[in-house]
């Protein structure tokens with residue numbers, strides 16, 4: 001038998017639209033979060049009458065639909081009016097005032113950004129934004145290096161509302177009192193989905209992503225159960241994709257129980273907190289930790305500093321993120337913090 005004899009032909013792929021399993025795919029409908037979406041819409045509504053909206057603190061654990069629901073509201077808003085501009089910022093990717101200023105300028109089509117500092121960019125953006133009203137969303141707001149951009153918006157933008165999103169419920173307590181009092185935030189909590197809801201969401205994605213009928217009921221049940229147990233829809237999406245890949249690799253024309261079980265075994269102790277698309281700097285740091293696994297945090301910081309010249313605080317923030325993503329572990333030993341690279345099991 002030839003090496004490639006048994007392969008499924010490209011037109012035989014089990015996937016119809018694999019992109020629908022990407023973590024940042026935006027489905028047309030975001031079920032089970034209608035109440036939250038109405039709540040957000042009500043906070044935005046005063047902007048339709050050219051009054052300030054209500055600021056919101058949106059919180060809840062990872063993978064429970066905070067981002068996807070908020071983006072859905074912004075998309076609907078955009079379809080309804082041109083008078084309210086949605087500005088969505090992921091603070092993990094844009095964590096400094098300068099990066100945020102550039103991002104805002106890009107989103108509103110202001111291109112003359114070269115050789116300008118953060119302040120100047122904010123000023124230019126404000127003069128455009130103040131012709132209309134604005135909804136600002138700071139997603140993963142706990143990753144912000146400085147809260148200055150929020151102060152700037154509070155001061156310089158006339159009609160706005162601000163949504164802060166985080167999976168760190170304690171983050172609110174860490175905001176300084178002046179900011180809390182200026183923002184006067186309302187709270188919106190996202191709780192994990194129940195089993196039926198988890199199944200509904202994953203079923204929707206199967207319909208988008210796979211050829212009709214190829215995903216067996218048994219495989220689906222196992223994956224839905226595991227996802228419900230771990231309370232993170234992202235894990236479900238990962239398992240659906242992985243099971244599909246395994247089935248294709250084995251030239252199976254359906255995704256069966258055994259493929260789902262194998263996909264779950266790939267999870268190992270590794271938690272997929274998010275689509276870990278690391279920035280260059282973080283990727284580098286991860287490699288430094290990998291090559292120096294078992295060394296102290298200080299020792300690794302010295303290597304990092306030599307290349308990037310950044311502060312210990314920034315380094316610690318990055319270490320914490322890598323740890324939350326399950327990529328490294330930190331252990332305390334004789335008062336030293338030891339950093340360890342976590343091998344991804346069976347990959």
Ligand SMILES: Nc1ncnc2c1ncn2[C@@H]1O[C@H](COP(=O)(O)OP(=O)(O)OP(=O)(O)O)[C@@H](O)[C@H]1O
Pocket residue numbers: 022023024025026027029030031032033060061062063064065066067068069166167201233234237273274
């Ligand atoms: N109700 C839903 N309908 C459809 N897809 C959903 C729903 N809830 C979550 N998802 C999907 O699950 C994944 C995780 O959701 P989301 O990114 O919104 O999580 P999150 O609460 O923002 O998590 P984190 O705090 O880690 O950022 C996304 O791919 C999203 O599309």
Ligand SMILES: [Mg+2]
Pocket residue numbers: 066067068139140
């Ligand atoms: Mg999110």
